[in-house]
Amino acid sequence: MRIVSGMRPTGKLHLGHYLGVLQNWIRLQNDNDCHFFVADWHALSTSYEDKLNLRLLGKELVKDWIAAGIDPHKTTLFVQSAVKEHAELYVLLNMITPLGWLERNPTYKDQLAQMQHKEIHTAGFLTYPVLQAADIILYQADLVPIGEDQKPHLEITREIVRRFHHLFGCEVFKEPKELLTETARLPGLDGRKMSKSYNNAIFLSDTPDEVWAKLKVAKTDTQRVRRNDPGNPDVCLVFEYHKALSDDTVVERVNEECRAGTIGCFDCKKLCAQSIDRLLEPMHERRTQLDDAAVDAVIEAGNAAAKEEAAATMERANQAVFEISCNV
Template identity: 70%
Template sequence: MRIVSGMRPTGRLHLGHYVGVLKNWVELQKNNECYFFVADWHALSTSYEDKLNLKRLSRELVKDWLSAGVEANSNVIFIQSHIKEHSELYLLLNMITPLGWLERNPTYKDQLEQIKNKDIHTAGFLTYPVLQTADIILYDAEAVPIGEDQKPHLEIAREIVRRFHHLYDKKEEPIFKEPKEILSPTPRLLGLDGKKMSKSYNNAIYLSDTKDEVWQKLRGAVTDPQRVKKTDPGNPEVCLIYDYHKAFSPDEVVKKVEEGCRTAGIGCVECKKWCAASIEEVLEPMRQRRASLDDEMVEDIIQKGEKRAKEEAAKKMEAVNRAIFEVEG
């Protein structure tokens, strides 16, 4: 299948991004044709005031992907704002998208409620599902990996495709594909203080952290608050280190942690050391891959991806513009 997926360039990637998105991408690339793009225009929909250096952040993001095992040769990797067809299609789709679809979107309403530190009452934020639609259908994506919260957006994308075909495309071979969803298992990995993992809370383990940085962070992480002494039995279900084990450790270690914690057979420091070792199994190969990459190589990969993306996008926009502007009345 052809798969399209993007990520916003808002800073260094952490373990939460790896578990929630990148691990899945690395799996998907094995059997699919994948288009992975840096969603720099999307970053502006919420961070337009943050003065982010999106050019630098975009390159770093791609470096993080490659370090995590995203393949440079078999996938199409590009930066959204470099392919102007995304904005052209976004504009045209905005002309036909009823406002009600966007205003009723539950994710939009939730985010207006939750994000209080920024003014996101903008046209860009309201219409970002339209931009997402353009990103996906421009490349004939057959499927899009999404989390549960993105389901309404994909539904809007399918509605927009149907509306476009109803209005303009009367031929047997439709211009766009209706994208299916691949509901990704998105285990939420909490930060080291038990809050959402985020750079603004300074509670994240980054993919680029050194072995020592990882250990120092894990050492200070909160555990079961009821387990004061090593002789107190603990409850792994309330401990975020146990969640990390479930995300990174082999089953036998997870079992050992569960038993050892409940029976006070292990101490938290020992448990954290096992956890650090499991995380190292993932991060060390990433460090090695990162060390083999330089800026020129990353730039080269982006340019190659952009060439392929541009060809596809330009072809699609020719068909779209023909359908809209050369319509027989």
């Protein structure tokens, strides 16, 4: 199956990104035709004022993907802005997408409320779902891996496809289906959403010393005062990390010993740090073996492959719009 997904290059990746996205991508790449892209134009929809070096951040993002286990021999890795057909199709789709569809999008309303500290009342932010639709249908995606909260965006994509076909009488695009993925939602070290802006994240690039420095001050069961007091792992943030990252034997041990008061929070955190280090160590090793020239070659090859496919789709789309013809 053709699978298309992207990630915005807004900074270093953390454990939440790995569990929420990359772990799934790694699994999907083995049995599917996967296209994963650096969504640098999407980054501008909310971060246009941040003066980000998107070219450098995009390259670092691809490095992190490969270090995490994404295989460039199995997948097509490319940069959105390097394939101008994304912008071309975005323009065409904007011409036919009713404004009400975008304004009623629940994700749009939620993000406006959550990001009041930023000026995002822009055309680019409002039409974010249209660019997303272009990203997906340009490559004739069968499936798009998303969480439950992203379903409205994908439904807009399908509605745009149906409207295009109705208006121009040509079946140019596939209607993509959602691939709903259950992902471990790892909270930040302060209990809020894990984010670099909250300074509560463990990054994939963190060394063992950095992991421990962050983890040792993480919240635990506030009702547990002394080491041998019985604890409640169900209200402990560190136990959430154990469940997501530790072996089953460690999880079971921590669960039993915490409730019995036979393991202290310090030792529990040490075990958690070891689990995180075991996950990150091979990533660090793979990243040290990646030189800039090799990563550039991966991106250039992916850009070329993506552009060839995108150009073929745009030829059909333009013929449908400007010639009212389906013969390609």
